[in-house]
Amino acid sequence: MTGLTPTQKKIHEVAMEYFLRDGFRKASLRQIVADAGFTLGAFYGYYKSKEELFEALVVDVANGIIEEVSKMGAGFQKYDSKERLDHMVEVFDLGLSDLLDYLLSHIDETRLLLKCSQGTKYENFLERLMDRNLELMKDMTGDEFPLNPLAAKLLVNSYFNLLGDAVLSGESREEIADAMKDIEKLYAGGMVSLMKG
Amino acid sequence: MTGLTPTQKKIHEVAMEYFLRDGFRKASLRQIVADAGFTLGAFYGYYKSKEELFEALVVDVANGIIEEVSKMGAGFQKYDSKERLDHMVEVFDLGLSDLLDYLLSHIDETRLLLKCSQGTKYENFLERLMDRNLELMKDMTGDEFPLNPLAAKLLVNSYFNLLGDAVLSGESREEIADAMKDIEKLYAGGMVSLMKG
């Protein structure tokens, strides 16, 4: 984010546009660089490859997301394993609200990660992140985990995609926050009713 | 589906593999056609372009999905506008169960539509379908529609993506049906609790 030369900044800026519009694979490095006012040779003075450019654009936010999610995991660990289920909804509420804020502050990079990364090593970033974290959650709640494992995986994945979609929906931050409140209510109510019976 | 020459059938078969594995854009027409045992010339006797081939693979199922969804809409119209909200959960339950069955019977095409269509006109098939149907639903329930419009859009979209993911999860039909039951319970419970307050 800092320490970038004006050249890099300009290239990042243009690359962001192209990657967002066309996706990694279709976006033409030639065009990006030319549009930024440079030559391919100049580009390769800064990056080893097209993919390295993509990575430069998303790596910080990708790590930020991972961190934000792991904070949520830490939220559960404050409780002992018997209480965890009872605080599940509450912990999620808090954690997801933070994550939402984070994503909303990095909308472009989030979209890059979620919708434009085909052909890069971030291809299934969210999915892989969720798979990893779901394991942790299941371990933490033990046998009392109230959901069919496949259902859990699908739901978590879905929720995060929803979060991504919300962020990407193009609406104002306020509207998004409002919408997410309703959504969280629905999930919370659903979880509660599921746990009861 | 019918009326295909053996040549077309073979090409469809191989194209399905490639599109599923690599996505529309990365899949090489050359390789598809060669793998099917034909030449590019032969291919262009049947299709005007690579995209037309993709379309041939998915068009029926795409229409099937549209139809299935519109049946759900029709389900609401049996009730007058005041009763609709009360039967919402029930109608969804039924309709989505049918849709799930449909998708499960056309799993490859579903995956093609949802995950492999970048670069084709089906690129945002599901999203556009949902947008359209959401409008209808809102019209039908009128002012009493209990959700923030953006929330509604996101939720519906999310639910259908979840349905898609379930279908694509690679598990057995039974396991998927089980998982979806839990998920439907969650959504239903959530909707109920949301409508209550």
Add this chain to the structure above:
Amino acid sequence: MTGLTPTQKKIHEVAMEYFLRDGFRKASLRQIVADAGFTLGAFYGYYKSKEELFEALVVDVANGIIEEVSKMGAGFQKYDSKERLDHMVEVFDLGLSDLLDYLLSHIDETRLLLKCSQGTKYENFLERLMDRNLELMKDMTGDEFPLNPLAAKLLVNSYFNLLGDAVLSGESREEIADAMKDIEKLYAGGMVSLMKG
């Protein structure tokens, strides 16, 4: 050699010129193909890579050389191991004369193999061929092999390079044959005097 389309023949012809003049690495495929009157796309309809083109030009002669050399080895095997040394000069005389004839009939390919193959899998064709055959020769003559092993390796290698140089010297076939007679006499005389003391 046969079974080539006119396009391939033309490309081979031009490629031969370029590879001979510039070596494999420096020769530009673009230029070769353009010079032949085609486009790169056309080229890649026939060959998978620049190197495959090179190989197409030399593979037959490379195999021919291997065969010719192995015939020489077979020449030794007619004698039992004690007589071999006595017939060494004679066998060489005959075999090398045949090899010379063979190389002279395939001058361009020989030059390609010996002087223009850097960057291809034929990079050290002669050297590797000699190393292999030297082992055989040593096995066959056993302990009586009259030369220091390194000397043997260097000499054989040198002799074959000499043969190559002769072929490539550009003189007429007759002159080359004459020159090689003197050279063979020298080697033969040298071997005899070496074996005596």
Add this chain to the structure above:
Amino acid sequence: MTGLTPTQKKIHEVAMEYFLRDGFRKASLRQIVADAGFTLGAFYGYYKSKEELFEALVVDVANGIIEEVSKMGAGFQKYDSKERLDHMVEVFDLGLSDLLDYLLSHIDETRLLLKCSQGTKYENFLERLMDRNLELMKDMTGDEFPLNPLAAKLLVNSYFNLLGDAVLSGESREEIADAMKDIEKLYAGGMVSLMKG
């Protein structure tokens, strides 16, 4: 050799490695300079081109070889033209032994000259050197020169290449000297038997 700045020395050192491993053409100046811990800009403060760097590495040894060879020529001139042939073997023996010593003391540069110079003006250094010197020898021995001119050229060339190969064979200095003794015996014996009839 002397008068080099530390920068130049470091560049020479690294360039030697790269040129030896990859040859002049394939070696990347960028990498050489970067590996040496400098920038291309710095490099071009010392050298006008990649080739000038190569030349700097080999020029002294190239001249040394030329000198060593011309000493051999001088060896013949001590005898009047009628005696020359009789002392040919002896003169060669001495001169080549000196040359071998010289090459062995400058093994890297020798290898550079003989095997890694494609693309530079030293491309055919040895060949051209030999051609020049062969003329002198022929003039000196006049009509009595016992070999077909082409044979002579090939043999001399071959011998020097052999010398080069020996030096490059990677064996210890001692083993190389041993091997060359055998080889010299063979050549000497061969020459004698050739002159006799």
Add this chain to the structure above:
DNA sequence: TATGAATGAGCCTTCATTCAT
């Protein structure tokens, strides 16, 4: 219906070199 030769634009990448600072 099918072939297969050919196109032409495009891809990402590497190079030796220049030059203002």
Add this chain to the structure above:
DNA sequence: CATGAATGAAGGCTCATTCAT
């Protein structure tokens, strides 16, 4: 003396598509 940003040409290769046969 040294930097490092930038050039511009060239590299090998793949693509969807066309078309005469």
